[in-house]
Amino acid sequence: MTDADTRYREKMAPLVEEAIKTGNEHKWGIHHYRALASGCLRRYQAEVEQADDPDGDAAFGTALHLWLAHYHYGVPLPDGFTLSDQLPPKGYVSQATLAERYAKRFSAASLGNLLPHVAGPETRLSMMVTLPTGQQEPFAGTLDAPVYLTDDHCETLQRERGLTLPGPGPYNIDHKTKTRRSSNLALTYLTDPQFTGYAALWQANGGEPLVGTLVNILFRYKEDKDEGFVTLLVPPPDEQARLVWLGLIHAGADRVRRLGPGWMDATRCFEWGRACPQFDVCPRHNWHAICARVGDHDRA
Numbered sequence: 001m002t003d004a005d006t007r008y009r010e011k012m013a014p015l016v017e018e019a020i021k022t023g024n025e026h027k028w029g030i031h032h033y034r035a036l037a038s039g040c041l042r043r044y045q046a047e048v049e050q051a052d053d054p055d056g057d058a059a060f061g062t063a064l065h066l067w068l069a070h071y072h073y074g075v076p077l078p079d080g081f082t083l084s085d086q087l088p089p090k091g092y093v094s095q096a097t098l099a100e101r102y103a104k105r106f107s108a109a110s111l112g113n114l115l116p117h118v119a120g121p122e123t124r125l126s127m128m129v130t131l132p133t134g135q136q137e138p139f140a141g142t143l144d145a146p147v148y149l150t151d152d153h154c155e156t157l158q159r160e161r162g163l164t165l166p167g168p169g170p171y172n173i174d175h176k177t178k179t180r181r182s183s184n185l186a187l188t189y190l191t192d193p194q195f196t197g198y199a200a201l202w203q204a205n206g207g208e209p210l211v212g213t214l215v216n217i218l219f220r221y222k223e224d225k226d227e228g229f230v231t232l233l234v235p236p237p238d239e240q241a242r243l244v245w246l247g248l249i250h251a252g253a254d255r256v257r258r259l260g261p262g263w264m265d266a267t268r269c270f271e272w273g274r275a276c277p278q279f280d281v282c283p284r285h286n287w288h289a290i291c292a293r294v295g296d297h298d299r300a
Contacts, residue, residue, distance in 0.1 A: 060088070061177045063095050064218060065144070068175050069122075071103065072111045073145065092179055092220040101224050110156045111173050111216070112147030115207075127204040131246055137253045141194075141201050145173040149211075157214075161231045169211040172198050176217045181227070189215050189232055196237040196245040210236060 067083060069075040083096040093101075126140040147170070149157075154165045174195070182188065189195070195213045203209055213234040221228045237245070 060095060060220070064099065064177050065175055067095075067099050068102075068216075069145070071099075071108050072173075073114050088220075093222055098177075098218060098220060102218060102229065105226075105229060106160050107156065110153065110160055111145070111214070112149040112153050112171065115146050115148055115170060125201040125205045127201055129200070129246065129249055131250045131253075133250065135250075135253075137249050139197065139201070139249060141197050143172045143198055143202065144175055146202060146207065146210075147171055147173055157231070161229075163214075163231050163233060165233060166211055166235075170202075170208050171211050172202065172213040174198075174213055174215050176215060177220060178217060179220050181219055181230075185217075185230070186232055189234055191241075192234075193241070193245040193248055195234045196241045199237055200242075200245070212236060 063081075063083060066075075066077060066081060070077050083094075083099050085094050085096040087094050123143045123146055124140070125143065126138065128136045129139045130136050148168070149165065149171050150168050154168060157163045157165060172195075198213060199210050215230075215232040215234060217230040217232070219228040219230070
């Protein structure tokens with residue numbers, strides 16, 4: 001266990017039980033249904049990171065999201081908001097420098113116009129999902145920026161980002177900030193059920209079917225280079241993608257119903273080739289607590 005893991009555990013362990021009881025602010029989103037036990041702590045972790053390190057990953061992403069909404073759609077910035085020009089300790093680029101690089105490459109009007117019936121750049125939606133079994137489960141999510149792209153927008157995106165789109169229509173823009181680029185970057189997003197959920201939410205709330213989702217990725221490279229900015233098109237989900245999304249909701253809802261919100265997808269306990277830093281304090285692995293929940297005391 002690394003020093004970072006130890007610090008994380010010390011900060012978060014007292015919140016484990018509370019988080020498992022209350023869930024998180026994104027309850028009923030796709031991350032709720034496929035989360036691991038400590039996934040319920042993401043909101044708390046983000047708050048700790050922002051308090052301890054204003055240039056940490058969570059704070060960095062939040063700041064750039066606010067700036068991108070202002071840059072592309074004129075959304076007012078919060079009072080006192082400024083992009084930090086401080087270099088993060090890991091050697092990545094500062095918030096202000098990354099925004100400056102982005103603005104030099106991409107025009108403010110290139111990512112469409114917010115749809116008229118959208119309240120703001122972040123649109124929170126919910127729905128009831130009917131599973132193949134007939135049961136209904138709640139589902140919710142936040143679309144970063146539902147927009148309409150015209151032919152002119154499509155041409156601009158082709159010119160500025162080398163991205164060829166199917167044509168004009170409603171799209172969702174999803175902004176990401178990342179520190180590194182994996183070899184399977186495109187596949188990761190093309191198969192992510194998060195975007196299947198966005199499409200379903202949008203249509204269930206009266207929106208026209210999305211032409212697709214544009215994933216606007218800003219890499220926090222220290223050096224200024226073209227490959228530091230990537231825009232991907234995630235097409236509308238096909239039937240197979242929709243069934244995977246429904247399967248995640250069905251399996252997650254079943255585990256919650258039987259075992260409680262701390263017992264979601266156990267495979268995530270060993271994500272990234274190592275044990276979760278909460279592993280030894282997580283109630284999931286307390287066999288007496290598990291048996292008490294399922295009523296099988298003979299095995300305790």
